[in-house]
Amino acid sequence: MSSDTRPTGPTSAELDPRFVFDFRPADDPGDGQRFSTWLDVEPLSRGPEPRPDWVVTSQAAVDTDLGVLKTGKEADVFLVERAVPGDPAQRVVMAAKRYRGEEHRSFHRSTAYTEGRRTRNTRDARALAKKSAHGRAVAAGQWAGAEWEALKRFWLAGVPVPYPVQIDGTEILMEFVTHDGEAAPRLAQTRPRGDLLASYFEQLREAMAALARHGVAHGDLSPYNVLAAGDRLVVIDLPQAVDLVANPTGMDFLMRDCHNVCRWFVARGLEVDEHDLFAELLACAL
Known part of the structure; x- marks a missing residue:
């Protein structure tokens, strides 16, 4: 007669409910999709409070590119849906403004706009002046950052601008005005x-x-x-x-x-x- 000497785990009645959670593996997103980057960015890179109810902050959300809304010389605007699969209450379509990479971009903003702005990094300042590849990359980040800060500042001041959801590199997610x-x-x-x-x-x-x-x-x-x-x-x-x-x-x-x-x-x-x-x-x- 043999006996099974393998240890057995605790029964469900013995489990501490504080350590029990529902875990469901998520499939990798398909083409044109990504998991929400909301928690991947720094807190200051997220929209100001109080946030509108439509903002989806769940890490379970998936971002799906829906296509181009507008093209420009320095940036393109796409439509992006952020939604939690299986939860219709957590779904929103946003505008994603993406400043172009240095190989596809030609900035036409006059330097007259940036007079009075300071660049702390001297290497970046020299690169901007020379309009090198690094300088063009710095310029893209500066324009995206400047727009992000302006949107936050003016939205809080009550100026009618789109609500800024988040910034990640040279991409700004904002309210899609309809x-x-x-x-x-x-x-x-x-x-x-x-x-x-x-x-x-x-x-x-x-x-x-x-x-x-x-x-x-x-x-x-x-x-x-x-x-x-x-x-x-x-x-x-x-x-x-x-x-x-x-x-x-x-x-x-x-x-x-x-x-x-x-x-x-x-x-x-x-x-x-x-x-x-x-x-x-x-x-x-x-």
Whole structure:
């Protein structure tokens, strides 16, 4: 007669519930997918609190590329779905702005935007000046970082910008601004009339005033850098935000923003004056 002398583990009744957890192995994501990078980035690389309810922070989430939304000279914007498999409540589509790698990028941002900004690393500063391969890589990181900081700062200040979800290298994940389930059009693509036209101008005036109170100008504001989500406007493309004091041409950029905005509204029949707007913003900045 033989006996099994192998040790037996504790029964389920003997297990301490504090050490019992449900473990389910996850399959590797497929092509065009990755596990969520939310917990992979530093805390300061995640969006400011209080975070909107739609932000998915679960490490079980999977990011899926849905395609290109917009292409540009320095960066492309993709749609990315972040979702927890099997949990419809934890699913969101975001915009992923990805500054291009040095081999596919040609930066056209004028150095006039960056006057007054400091680069602590002297090697990086020399590389930027020489426009070497390393300098172009540094430039991409600087533009991404500048846009990230601007989005965080202005979102907390109540300026209508997309909520910044996270930054990872030269990729910024942010709110995907929609209208009726589709990507919100640029203001330049719309044809508002009457009260809506006046409301749009008032919203832009208030946004520009909020920026001025923080000592900055958008620097490249136009109907092409504003989204129209129904009756709500959202300002986008902020990497070149200009310091009105540190940048010696800051006031020139502010005046140009006023000109671009007012010219569009005047062409559609709204009586506004760029010099009056500039004077109002200047008073906010002082």
